[in-house]
Amino acid sequence: MTAISSPPAAVPHPATIPPIAPGKARMALFGLLGFSAGLPFYMFSTVLTLRLQAHGVALVVIGFFAWVQLLPTFKFLWAPLLDRYDVPGFARFWGKRRGWVLLSQLGIFSAMVGMALTAGDQSLGVTALFAVLLAFWTTTLEVAADAWRIELAPTQDEQGPIVAANLWGYRSAMVAAGSGALLIADASGWSAAYLGIAAAAIAPFPLLLATAPDRPGTHGRWTALAHGLAASAAILALVLVVTAALGWVVLESASAAGIGSQSNVTPYVLGICMLPFIAMAIALPKIRRAAPTSRLRRSAAIGPYVDFFWRYGFGAIVLLGFVSIYRMGDVLALNLSKPMIRDLGYTLAQIGRADSVIALAASMVGVGVGGFLVTRWPMAWTLALGAVFAAIGNFGFVWLAWQPPSEALLYIATGADQFGNGMAGAIFVVYLSLLVNPRFPGAQYAFLSGFAFLLPRLLSGAGGAMVGTIGYNGFFALSGIVSLAAIPFLPALSGIRPRASDLPA
Structure with a gap:
């Protein structure tokens, strides 16, 4: 099997690249950014599912909450804004990328506090609102960090160590937050759990403020901070209002369509999953003929995405089919693994302990192995x-379900899951990064990484209904088979080459 090639790296404009030193300092930076993004993730996914289960919410409805995780798949809708605009105040002193990171951290903190104050889940609509806000700001942080990473390290050899550091930070924070939240919830309740993780999530904020500015010679740190905080408060309030309005429209539309806790939405979701590929096939001929001066390619809103299809042609459909399947098994398992383990008789404290040292160590090793292999082996292998x-x-998880409850066996299953998840995740991040045109790093990586989880997260929202039909064992066996289904794509991917860009330098 031959290596899967990537397009030649272009050099971004010097004004867009902050003066971050290579080596350990750069790895430490992206480890911190990974930590910032990893802390909230379980709080609107697996921890939230256990919280809803504890409050007697139906499994089908818990499955619907997996659609909160759809938001990151649509990050391409606002990712161009992060490439084009600065956050007032913050950017003047700390630079474009770090300014967006700081705003996102404030958004994460405020959303987590909102989830803590509504931890009784008496109104599922309000619970969903703060979960969506948490997912939105977490995703925005990832978009800013990913664009920064691709600008600083455009080659496969450079990406490996930085991706490993970023995922070490991300997965260690994710596992620590998940296990810590469950242990706190078991002792002090769900509100305390969310407040505790919110406090940890805001901890990197002063560290990023204290580091050297991204624009040498810039003065007025305190003035910039004051302006940045004022602008952030206004932006957070605006996003809250818009999200609440959109959420009301969605809930009213679902109610009018008769979608409820007993609905089997799986057939409809499968149909929706086919629509993006049909749309791409229809649009590709026009995109491939587009000249550099066409509106399609010059548009600030859609130009970066048109560029991807222009370069890869119909190979783009194969690429996107592969990336949408590669992590599907892990995504399907994510939201329902903890409810299944809980139903097997394990306590929140036992799950929390399994998700602490065991999961963290297994995940770190998996990320390290994946990050090492991409620097030594062909990408396809x-x-x-x-x-x-x-x-x-x-x-x-299928194996665990057939065993008598034992915390040691839970550790084995959790360790295997986290090792595989970490290893596949590190490899996948590098692969997606190499598909990106360095002219549009933030937007194109947001599109690729978002699309990679669009179909899996659509299907995971129907997970509760699927379990009702085929049971937990059938569901997790299916998720494992889907992970293997990505392998037959690899020979075809090796023959896909992007055509050279004809855009002016």
Whole structure:
């Protein structure tokens, strides 16, 4: 199997690249950014599902909450804003990328406090509102960090160590938050759990403020901070109002369509999953003929995405089919693994302990192995190996269900899942980064990484209904098989080459 090639790296304009030193300092920076993004993730996914289960919410409705995680798949809708605009105040002193990171951290903190204050889940609409806000600001932080990473390290060899550091920070924070939240919830309740993780989530904020500015010679740190905080408050309030209005429209539309806790939405979701590929096939001929001066390619809103299809042609459909399947097994398992383990008789404290040292160590090793392999092996081989270990992790839950409750066995299943997830995740991030045109790093990576989870998260929202039909064992066996289904794509990917850009430098 040959290596999957990537387009030649272009050099971004010097004004867009902050003066971050290479080596350990750069890895430490992206480890911190990974930590910032990883802390909130379980709080609107697995921890939230356990919280809803504890309050007697129906499994089908818990499955619907997985659609909160759809938001990151649509980050391409606002990612161009992060490439084009600055956050007032913050950007003047700390630069464009760090300014968006600071705003996002404030958004994460405020959303987490909102979830803590509504932890009784007496209104599922309000619970969903703050969960969506948390997902939005977490995603915005990831968009800013990803664009910064691709600008600083455009090649495969440079990406490996930085991606590993970023995922070490991300997964360590994610696992620590998940286990910590469950242990706190078991002792002091769900409100205390969300407030505790909110306090940890805001901790990197002063560290980023204290580091050197991204624009040498810039003065007025305190003035910039005051302006940045005022602008952030206005932006957070605006996003809250817009999100609440959109949420009301969605809930009213679902109610009018008769969608409720007993609805089987799986057939409709499968149909929706086909629509993006049909739309791409229809649009591609026109995109491939577009000249550099066409409105399609010059548009600030859609130009970066048109560029991807222009370069890869119909190969783009194959690429997007592959990336939408590669992590599907892990995404399907994410939201329902903890409710299944809870139903097997394990306590919140036992799940929290399994998700602490065991999950963290296994995840770190998996990320390290994946980050190492992409610097030594052809990309196709590493992708295949990552898919195999991801499948093994999912099959581990089927094995666990057939065993008598034992905390040691829970540790084994959790460790296998986290190792495979970490390994496949590190490899996948590098692969997606190499598909990106360095002219549009933030927007194109947001599109690719978002699309990669669009179909899996659509299907995961129907997970509760699927479990009702085929049971937990059938569901997790299916998720493992889906992970392996990405491997047959690899020979075809090796023959896909982007055409050279004809855009002016």
